[in-house]
Amino acid sequence: MPAHCLVGLAIVVALAGCAARDGVRIPAGNRVVAESDALILPAAGGPAVLDVVERTYTNAVEQKVSLFTSSAVPGQNYLNIQMFGPMQAEHDGETRLGFRPVHVAQLAREMRQQVPGVPLRTSGLYLQNNYGPFGYAFGRSASGDACLYGWQQIRARDNERTMFQNRGNIQIRARVCDSEADERQLLALMYGYTISGTFVPGGWNPYGAPRPVDPTLGEDSSPILPREEELSTRPVPVAAPRVRRVAVENAAPAATAADVSGAHRQPAVLVPSPVAVEGAATQKGTPVVPAPGCVEGGSACN
Incomplete structure (x- = not known):
């Protein structure tokens, strides 16, 4: 092939490559978002958030919030949330997320995949958090x-x-393993998480109508007692023993003007109460306070 033909072919290929990049679009897939954009977060003081991975669909948005893990069980601790609702038009060409009903068979498959090798037992307790009833194994x-x-x-x-x-639906899954925790400590994750995301249209409300206020609030004959965990259980501090401060008078020369001014005033000492009186038996080294009315050189001081 002549040289000028090779040059022309190279130019055509280069132009074709530029044209292919025009209007390029990243296909639907996972992307890491900031923690501040998380749709669900654990309670303050709970497991630390490592990253938040998001994927959008034509009918939903899904996020997987990875949490700190301290366990030899394969896998990562996480909170997973799927929010079904009206998505923006830019997501029309993406995949549609299938709805996962809460059925025993489906949950059994999920547990085998997410917590491999660990025999999980489904709890028969009826439990509720701030968003309604939930289940766990x-x-x-x-x-x-x-x-x-x-x-x-x-x-x-x-x-x-x-x-x-009152349209819409939210699906939540939580997986947590810990080498030092017990069942009650792990269950705290289900009670403490907060859902912060929502859809703009007013008709999207999976929570339903607000629940009515308890009719007994503000009425008589309806006492409300504090729960045990709401009361302080700190021990009352024990007061230190009281000590009386008395001045000890010793046989010193007659006071001078300087003494009266306080320049050479004798220091006070601490003596436990009661104070010893004249004539009482005292231990060696214990000061004795003279009786009232004692005058230097008088009989009361003898």
Whole structure:
């Protein structure tokens, strides 16, 4: 091929490459976002947040908040949230996220995948956090590490959902393993997390209508007692023994003007109460306070 043809072919290929980059678009996938953009966070003082990975869909947004892990069980501790709602038009060409109903068979598959090798037992307790009822399973690995897998679905009641109001759905999953924690400590994660994300349209409200106020509030014959954890249990400090301060008079030369002014005033000493009186038996070295009315050289001082 002639040289000028090779040059022309190279120019055509270069132009084609530039044209291919015009309007380039990153396909849908995971991206790391700042912790301040997290849709769900553990309670203050809870496991430290390592990173937040987000993925958007045509009908939902999903985030996986990775948490500090101290365990030999394979896998990472995390809080996972899926918020189903009206997405922006720019996400129309992306994948649609399938809804995961809370069924026993589905949860069993999730637990085997997320907490491999640990026999988890589903709790039969009915429990609620600030967002409603939730469930969890707990177990220990062969090395003794405690593991918990929790789940929660937040959705308005059937009689409250309409085409325009109280729409939306939130799915939450929590996976946490710890080599030094017990079941109660791991369960605190399910009670302490906060959901901070929402969708702009007013019709999106998976929490449903506000619950009515307890009718007994403010009424008589309806005492409200504090819970045990709300009361202070600090011990009362023991007061130190009281000590009386008395001045000790010793056989010193007659006071001078300087003494009267306080320049050579005898220091006060601390003597435990009661104060010894004249004639009482005293231990060696214990000062004795003269009786009232003692005059130097008088009989009362003898």
